[in-house]
Amino acid sequence: MVCRIPKGRVTTYKIIAGQLNTRAYRAVGRAMASNENYPHIPCHRVIRNDGKIGNYTPPGGIKRKRELLKKEGVMVKNGAVENLKEVIYRYD
DNA sequence: AATGTGACAGAGG
DNA sequence: ACCTCTGCCACAT
Numbered sequence: 001m002v003c004r005i006p007k008g009r010v011t012t013y014k015i016i017a018g019q020l021n022t023r024a025y026r027a028v029g030r031a032m033a034s035n036e037n038y039p040h041i042p043c044h045r046v047i048r049n050d051g052k053i054g055n056y057t058p059p060g061g062i063k064r065k066r067e068l069l070k071k072e073g074v075m076v077k078n079g080a081v082e083n084l085k086e087v088i089y090r091y092d
Numbered sequence: 093a094a095t096g097t098g099a100c101a102g103a104g105g
Numbered sequence: 106a107c108c109t110c111t112g113c114c115a116c117a118t
């Protein structure tokens with residue numbers, strides 16, 4: 001799922017859970033946390049439904065997540081995505 | 093089997 | 106915006 005997110009867009013734990021036809025938002029996050037494939041999976045494009053960044057386990061932490069997003073054109077302010085409606089990816 | 097804890101969400105105060 | 110519950114699922118004790 002995460003790999004399908006286009007560059008410069010983001011999605012939320014809720015949306016992913018929704019696509020999996022479950023309400024296990026937390027389990028989704030847990031999956032990320034345990035999954036150490038961060039070099040080849042854009043986990044940083046997964047944020048919270050309220051637009052906030054959420055957490056990020058890999059080295060660098062939330063800082064890193066912000067940078068990666070910013071680098072892809074996603075503006076973050078105070079731990080929250082700015083033009084969320086514009087960059088969010090809902091798996092049409 | 094029973095608790096408790098999260099990269100969460102939503103409602104209520 | 107804040108904090109406190111409750112619901113959710115997987116996993117560790």
